[in-house]
Amino acid sequence: MAVTARPTRSATKLDVTRIRHDFPVLSRTVHGKPLVWLDSASTSQKPRQVLEAMRVVYEEHNANIHRGVYEFSERTTAAFEDARAAVARFINAPSPREVIFVRNATEGLNLVAYAWGRDNLRKGDRVVTTVLEHHSSFVPWQQLAKDVGAELVVVDIDEEGRLRLDQMRAELKRGAKVLAITHTSNGLGVINPVKEIVAWAKAAGATTIVDAAQSAPHMRVDVQDIGCDFIAFSGHKMLGPVGSGVVWGRAALLERMRPFLYGGDMISRVSIEQTDWNELPWKFEAGTSAYVDAIGLGAAVGYLEDVGMDAIHEHEVALAARLLPQLVAEDGVTVFGPRDTRDRVGVVSFDVKGIHPHDMATLLDREGIAVRAGHHCNNPLMTRLGVSATTRASTYLYNTMEEMDALVAAVRKAKKVFGI
Amino acid sequence: MDDLYRENILDHYKNPRNYGELEGATHHYHDTNPLCGDEITMFLLVGEDGRIDDVHFTGRGCAISQASASLLTERVKGKTLDEVKAVDKDTVLEDLGITLSPARVKCALLSLKTLKAAAWGLTGWPGEEAKQAAE
Numbered sequence: 332m333a334v335t336a337r338p339t340r341s342a343t344k345l346d347v348t349r350i351r352h353d354f355p356v357l358s359r360t361v362h363g364k365p366l367v368w369l370d371s372a373s374t375s376q377k378p379r380q381v382l383e384a385m386r387v388v389y390e391e392h393n394a395n396i397h398r399g400v401y402e403f404s405e406r407t408t409a410a411f412e413d414a415r416a417a418v419a420r421f422i423n424a425p426s427p428r429e430v431i432f433v434r435n436a437t438e439g440l441n442l443v444a445y446a447w448g449r450d451n452l453r454k455g456d457r458v459v460t461t462v463l464e465h466h467s468s469f470v471p472w473q474q475l476a477k478d479v480g481a482e483l484v485v486v487d488i489d490e491e492g493r494l495r496l497d498q499m500r501a502e503l504k505r506g507a508k509v510l511a512i513t514h515t516s517n518g519l520g521v522i523n524p525v526k527e528i529v530a531w532a533k534a535a536g537a538t539t540i541v542d543a544a545q546s547a548p549h550m551r552v553d554v555q556d557i558g559c560d561f562i563a564f565s566g567h568k569m570l571g572p573v574g575s576g577v578v579w580g581r582a583a584l585l586e587r588m589r590p591f592l593y594g595g596d597m598i599s600r601v602s603i604e605q606t607d608w609n610e611l612p613w614k615f616e617a618g619t620s621a622y623v624d625a626i627g628l629g630a631a632v633g634y635l636e637d638v639g640m641d642a643i644h645e646h647e648v649a650l651a652a653r654l655l656p657q658l659v660a661e662d663g664v665t666v667f668g669p670r671d672t673r674d675r676v677g678v679v680s681f682d683v684k685g686i687h688p689h690d691m692a693t694l695l696d697r698e699g700i701a702v703r704a705g706h707h708c709n710n711p712l713m714t715r716l717g718v719s720a721t722t723r724a725s726t727y728l729y730n731t732m733e734e735m736d737a738l739v740a741a742v743r744k745a746k747k748v749f750g751i
Numbered sequence: 752m753d754d755l756y757r758e759n760i761l762d763h764y765k766n767p768r769n770y771g772e773l774e775g776a777t778h779h780y781h782d783t784n785p786l787c788g789d790e791i792t793m794f795l796l797v798g799e800d801g802r803i804d805d806v807h808f809t810g811r812g813c814a815i816s817q818a819s820a821s822l823l824t825e826r827v828k829g830k831t832l833d834e835v836k837a838v839d840k841d842t843v844l845e846d847l848g849i850t851l852s853p854a855r856v857k858c859a860l861l862s863l864k865t866l867k868a869a870a871w872g873l874t875g876w877p878g879e880e881a882k883q884a885a886e
Contacts, residue, residue: 687787687813689855693852705788
């Protein structure tokens with residue numbers, strides 16, 4: 332397969348040196364080597380600004396939200412709702428009341444499958460999804476389809492790892508109740524043309540759910556432009572704290588849905604006989620929310636907006652353009668997924684003949700390089716690729732060109748150790 | 752970088768001893784480590800005197816898992832099942848001769864786990880038997 336020749340930019344719009352100063356952990360060493368963090372698709376590192384926003388809550392005005400009538404509670408509630416407004420802006424949601432804070436994308440996707448899916452999916456309905464899905468976007472619909480007797484349709488990829496759009500279009504034309512699709516593959520880095528696919532699904536009358544866990548951190552995600560009904564993503568993959576996540580849904584749908592979890596904060600009135608739900612978005616936020624984490628996520632999206640999502644995407648495409656041709660040219664290395672930088676984010680999955688991904692990840696760790704080895708919660712995709720695991724390097728705004736070269740050098744060194 | 756992947760381990764990985772299915776095996780067991788996809792099948796030919804007359808393995812996975820299986824077959828071949836009872840987690844790690852991070856220890860122990868399952872139907876992870884008994 333030909334490698335698309337593109338000029339390698341020596342500098343992008345990002346001031347990576349300045350950005351790196353904001354991330355204390357990036358100056359650590361591992362096995363005596365400077366840390367090279369290439370596992371951001373698993374979780375990102377956090378800038379001081381996010382840590383500081385959370386510290387301020389804990390040290391200066393911590394109190395439970397939506398409950399106290401005293402100063403601290405009002406301040407914390409305001410900060411929490413400001414974070415919601417910041418996230419709404421970030422994804423161009425029509426209203427903050429459509430932004431529901433959850434623990435992570437997994438919880439968000441499950442919320443939709445349970446609270447919308449259980450009341451709407453019927454026997455004989457078709458659920459269209461793809462072989463690229465993360466388990467969290469796939470298994471909830473697989474299980475629900477089984478429970479109600481719906482049909483699960485899994486659209487394939489082509490040899491380059493891109494979604495078979497012809498197949499997708501044909502399947503949606505045959506009719507669909509649900510489209511569950513990932514915006515960007517966590518295993519291959521391909522960006523699916525979700526706007527186009529969602530339009531086909533809408534024409535078929537389907538409700539559309541987009542897993543944005545791997546796209547929201549790395550590129551502009553505009554829910555109104557995409558046109559979907561629900562979208563979910565995790566805060567910890569986009570500079571925010573672990574425990575923060577978002578599911579966005581159209582108000583008209585959310586209002587008709589039953590709650591996902593019952594408890595405090597999500598009710599307006601409870602009598603012995605019945606319960607009235609709180610209004611959006613709190614109807615879906617039972618119990619004490621992880622409000623400090625949500626406030627941290629608000630700071631994270633502020634940080635990302637300051638840098639600029641287009642600049643971040645451009646930077647990561649440049650990193651991929653530096654890495655991909657070197658890996659592709661290396662003897663014995665197979666790169667999974669597109670080998671050019673068209674429609675992809677900085678997720679590069681590869682395999683080196685004769686070195687198991689776990690051995691590769693261990694050897695890279697000795698060089699200070701953190702990568703993921705395994706199936707990436709992507710069993711159907713791994714089966715499709717005919718492998719049990721891959722080594723995955725994934726980038727973010729704080730990675731440098733030099734780190735791409737360091738990875739290639741370390742892969743060469745690993746080959747030498749194994750006598751390849 | 753290479754202190755972990757010593758020559759001995761790479762030699763057993765690339766040229767595994769006692770590799771392949773064993774015809775007429777009296778015991779065999781297949782197991783996997785779902786976390787990383789390592790797979791091992793152990794075949795034992797146990798005589799009436801309880802001695803392991805022959806032992807083979809097949810499998811695929813990382814160098815640590817496959818080298819440890821190869822080393823283990825060498826260690827137990829010709830021993831009685833009673834004698835093999837003494838082979839434990841520490842034996843396997845000593846035979847490998849390297850210090851493994853916790854995440855990789857299971858790679859090393861999959862072969863012993865599979866062997867014990869083949870011999871006695873014990874399916875727990877070596878070193879965690881006490882915990883399982885308690886459960």
